[in-house]
Amino acid sequence: MIKILKYSFFDLIRSRWSYVYLLFYLIIGFALLFLNNNLSKAIITLMNIVVVLVPMIGTIFGVMYYYSSQEFTELLLAQPIKRRTIFLGQYLGIALSLSFSLLVGLGIPFLAYGLMQSGEIWNFGLLLIVGTFLTFIFVALAFAISLRNENKIKGFGYGILLWLFMAVIYDGLFLILLVTFDDYPLDKFTLAASFLNPIDLSRILILLKLDISALLGYTGALFQQYFGTGTGMIMSLSSLAIWTVVPMWMIVRSSGKKDF
Amino acid sequence: MIKRVFLIYIISFLTYGASAFTTEVCHTCEVNNLADAIRLSHRGDTVLVKPGIYECSDQELRKPITLIGEKGAILDGQMTGYILKILSDSVTIRGFKFINSGKSYTKDYAAIYSYRVRHFNIIGNEIENPFFGALLEKSHDGVIKDNLIFGESKQEDDSGNGIHAWHCSNLLISNNTLHGLRDGIYLEFVTESEISNNLSHDNIRYGLHFMFSNNDKYLSNTFQDNGAGVAVMFSKFIVMKENKFIENWGTASYGLLLKEINDAEVENNTFRENTIGVFVEGSNRVNYVDNRFESNGWAVKVSGGCYENYFMRNNFISNSFDLAYNGKLNDNKFEGNFWSTYSGYDLDKNGIGDVPYRPVKLFSYVVNKTPEAIILLRSLFVDIINFSEQVSPVFTPDNLVDPQPSMKPF
Incomplete structure (x- = not known):
């Protein structure tokens, strides 16, 4: 598996799109820091960007890579290698290389602007952790989708639809439900629903940093407990971990069943 | 305007006080408790209290005198009731530390209490864990300055306010620090007063609370982390x-x-x-x-x-x-x-x-x-x-x- 992982990783690292992705973060990081010279504000802005953009890039890259390396995958399948090894290796290769671009692309500008001397290191760490989780989750989802769809266009469409659903439509439905049923106690439903969407989860992690004063304005005891303590942070992070593991298991399962 | 009136007032009072008697109170002195010293003093006298812990509860001040505590002078209310009651015009209380004032569910016990007086000064005192810190009723033209009032209140119903004024006017409340109380400063029917440069933080309910108090000024105060x-x-x-x-x-x-x-x-x-x-x-x-x-x-x-x-x-x-x-x-x-x-x-x-x-x-x-x-x-x-x-x-x-x-x- 390590061999395949290595191959995918270096294959991608050498590709033009990785550089573009890396360059994008470098530019955005430097630009934000140059414009307001304030680490904490830059981190807040970046969190907003990361939450939307990373899932999109992850999905598109994942789908594209799967289909473009399909022939090579078939060649590998002819060898005496476990299917699980091949697909997990490829998945980890692409997820790692995207995370690498993210970490390096954001790390360099922030280190250059004196991250280590400031108190923002934890917030920045959280930003990177959220970004990495989202990369792993959405690349895995993209792989799981592509594995089930022979048709390239269909797979691509589903991938984009998934991103759109998680990033925008889900919140819309969520809000409509909340407004429709606002006569009922909704705080349990609200928390549960936000755990079902990794983008919402990441956004809440940001809210915990950014808008804690507004969040504490709501009277529900459950919210208070969740937002007022470290529980919120731990719960959100561990749910993100679950969100990573489940699609990976889906990859393994559908790759085992699939007839190539 | 208010400030200037007070300044003139304080200066005239100080020059007046200089010509009056001073009674010293310490554990080894002739007068070794506050009650005797107050009984022995006359209008305009000063009572100077040396460092040490003095038992003092429900002490009434019925003549215009100045009480000055040297650093380390502590008045211990023994958890019974009020500590000092200002019941005369022109009383000054300065530099004391007040401990163990009484707590009650039926009476508003306070470390310093005043009723129907004018021209009083409460300056530079420290009040530790009181029920009410300074409770002022129907009192006018007072200065409450440079005091530190703090408590460890946990619940609203069994705690009192730091500075509580009721039916007062022309007060100057400035440079006080108040924390761990129910309300830091509470004013009810208080008019023409200035509340400035106070720091009120970590109180259970309000940092500042006032009702029916017209024509007041609130300047340069800090209210932080109050309930x-x-x-x-x-x-x-x-x-x-x-x-x-x-x-x-x-x-x-x-x-x-x-x-x-x-x-x-x-x-x-x-x-x-x-x-x-x-x-x-x-x-x-x-x-x-x-x-x-x-x-x-x-x-x-x-x-x-x-x-x-x-x-x-x-x-x-x-x-x-x-x-x-x-x-x-x-x-x-x-x-x-x-x-x-x-x-x-x-x-x-x-x-x-x-x-x-x-x-x-x-x-x-x-x-x-x-x-x-x-x-x-x-x-x-x-x-x-x-x-x-x-x-x-x-x-x-x-x-x-x-x-x-x-x-x-x-």
Whole structure:
């Protein structure tokens, strides 16, 4: 598996799109820091960007890579290698290389602007952790989708639809439900629903940093407990971990069943 | 004006006191307790208390005298009742530490109590863990300055206020530090007074609380991390300048709650990281000028019955919501404020945005109706609906705009 992982990783690292992705973060990081010279504000802005953009890039890259390396995958399948090894290796290769671009692309500008001397290191760490989780989750989802769809266009469409659903439509439905049923106690439903969407989860992690004063304005005891303590942070992070593991298991399962 | 009158008063009092007798109190002196010293002294005398712990409870001061405690002079109330009761005009209490004043569920025990007096001074004292710190009733022309009053209160019902004034006038309450109490400063029917440079923090209920107190000034105070911030109600002609309202978090927590306040000036104050910066209810003709609202949950929340309020040259910076409104009616004016979320342009470069700013977001309207929706804050979907509401307002008051938003913070 390590061999395949290595191959995918270096294959991608050498590709033009990785550089573009890396360059994008470098530019955005430097630009934000140059414009307001304030680490904490830059981190807040970046969190907003990361939450939307990373899932999109992850999905598109994942789908594209799967289909473009399909022939090579078939060649590998002819060898005496476990299917699980091949697909997990490829998945980890692409997820790692995207995370690498993210970490390096954001790390360099922030280190250059004196991250280590400031108190923002934890917030920045959280930003990177959220970004990495989202990369792993959405690349895995993209792989799981592509594995089930022979048709390239269909797979691509589903991938984009998934991103759109998680990033925008889900919140819309969520809000409509909340407004429709606002006569009922909704705080349990609200928390549960936000755990079902990794983008919402990441956004809440940001809210915990950014808008804690507004969040504490709501009277529900459950919210208070969740937002007022470290529980919120731990719960959100561990749910993100679950969100990573489940699609990976889906990859393994559908790759085992699939007839190539 | 008030300040000057007090200054003249203090100076004349000091020169008068210099010609009077001074009685010293210490454990080895001829007079070894405060009660005797007070009994022996006459009008205008000074009682100087040397370091040491003195038992003292319900001590009445019925003549105009000056009590001065040297550093380390401690009055121990033995948990019985009041410690000192000011019952005469022109009493000065300075430099003592008060411990163990009584607690009660039926009586308002206080470390320092005054009733129907004038020209009293309470200066530079430290009051530890009192029920009420200084309780002033129907007293006028007093100075309460440089005191430290602190407690370890946990619950509202078995704790008292730091400085509690009732039916008083012309007070100067300045440079006091108050924490761990129920209300830091509580004023009821207090008029013509100045409350300045106090620090009131970590109190269970309000940092400052006043009701039916007209014509007062609140200058340069700091109210931080209080259970419910600052609440002011049913008062007229109030001036609040250069105060700081910081980190008042919680479901019923406001930097400043204005209820039924008319004709007030709120200028140059800082509201930072409060759940609600200013909550306005039933208040008319209040001018908010040059204030700074930074990183609050809601910078300003306007509830019903608020007319002719005027917001000018305020900075609204990084608040989750700049303004929340209840209903569609608007009779308040917003002009020339700086809004950090303003995204318009300034083609003629006069520092004023060419596009009016709408401070009420659709989402804040939604959150008003469905508080749980707060969890969707900063989601892409919410940004989209906010944008569409900005373009054509349906739910938010359509005349609620800042026609001349500033491009730069003040």
